[in-house]
Amino acid sequence: MQEILIVGAGIIGLSIARALRKEGVGRIKIIERKKTGKEASFAAAGMLAPHVEAERKDAFFKFCAESNKLYNEFVSEIFDETGIDVEFRANGIVYLAFTEDDLKKLKHRYEWQSKAKIKVEFLQAHEIRRIEPFVSPDVLAGLIYPEDGQVENRKLLAALERFLRSSGIEILQDTEITNLIARNSKIEAVETKKGERIFADVVILASGAWTSLIRLNNQSLTLSEIKPIRGQMIAFRTTKKFFEHVLYSPRGYVVPREDGRILVGATVEDVGFNKEVTNFGVDFLSDVGLEISPSLSNLKISEKWAGLRPMSSDGLPVLGEFPEVKNLFIATGHYRNGILLAPITAKVIAEKITKNVDSEYLRLFSPSRFLIG
Incomplete structure (x- = not known):
């Protein structure tokens, strides 16, 4: 054998x-x-x-x-094998536009993806605010991808x-x-x-x-060569559920977890095998999160970390x-x-x-x- x-x-x-x-x-x-x-x-x-x-x-x-x-x-098989719920949620990801340039690119994206038969729906600002009330009032429009989601x-x-x-x-x-x-x-x-x-x-x-x-x-x-590409992330923690979906923007994303954590990511940095979390990275991610939802300003950062992604x-x-x-x-x-x-x-x-x-x-x-x- x-x-x-x-x-x-x-x-x-x-x-x-x-x-x-x-x-x-x-x-x-x-x-x-x-x-x-x-x-x-x-x-x-x-x-x-x-x-x-x-x-x-x-x-x-x-x-x-x-x-x-x-x-x-x-x-499903892994749950049957281990009894661990890995919090798989296929409830969609919402892509948000906050600037006129974002909006122009978002409309182009919607056009070619619709023609390519990718499942995507266009959302007006009021529709986004209805399903995600904590999204910034500055949001102009968005797309929802119903087949995307997350896993813990x-x-x-x-x-x-x-x-x-x-x-x-x-x-x-x-x-x-x-x-x-x-x-x-x-x-x-x-x-x-x-x-x-x-x-x-x-x-x-x-x-x-x-x-x-x-x-x-x-x-x-x-x-x-397989290069390490650093990705820094931060997390907030709250007892109140802010978001139902993963929220995505051209500059980053917010991922809500069932335990109250709200993840914000991520940087893309070619710095070798350095996993240091930097002030610049944390500030950048804070700005990403606050652009998507100013309500995060009321929360303290509870966790900071970095990983090295393998890129060919x-x-x-x-x-x-x-x-x-x-x-x-x-x-x-x-x-x-x-x-x-x-x-x-x-x-x-x-x-x-x-x-x-x-x-x-x-x-x-x-x-x-x-x-x-």
Whole structure:
């Protein structure tokens, strides 16, 4: 029986492990450089926004929309398996315009998306205020995307970890993989920072922003650089429920949680592996939140944090078999869509490994696209 080793215990690695287990794979081990689910997946806002963030109706949009459709079944099964409600809410996201320039772009967006058969409705200012009375009186108009929503990503991570541990899947924490040892175009083992070797029949790199730090036979992987892109966020807390929907603007977003937290995000910063929360970031996010809802000025910031999103050179995921090594798979580069894309990524990777199913997405997002010549 083959042993599968997954490097990375974020939302992608955990979801792939679960999918492999449900496909009948018996021997699975996960290795995490720090703590399970405490990097980008933990720092995320949990938005499921394939339509509100669509700039064109292309293959990547299709990938995102298809994963979004998998979410209801995905979280329902996880609830049955673990008893954890991950607060999946598919009640729509409202896109807001506050300036004349916002309004012009919003109308253009509505026009092309309607023609492209994307589900979207135009809302006048009074209609927005009726469904979200705490939105700023400066709002001019908006769009509602009824198929978008959110999930409480931290609870989802906890649920996935509970399922995997209860299924007997070992998760090695505080174990950093620095090198892959290959012979005859096949991985034999992975090597830790301490020089220890762990053997496996199949290796999956779900290592997020740290993927490019892992070497193959002590040489760089012939792969697009996966860059860390910092995203800072803040949260307020209130006993009164302010919002029913995720609220989105051209400058940021507000995500209401069931426990009274109101998340505001997010910065996009190319600063390497620096997870520092800055005064500039907090001020920017405060302005984002206050533009959407001046009522937030009455609340104190209760939490500040940052995460590092993994971005490839073309901004698209990197999925599938590594072109130079028979038993090495990669699932990274999800950038700002790791939570959204977890179900479909897990599905296509697990089906390829267990059934040799070649999804169109493995072709579209293959690491082979970065090979020269």
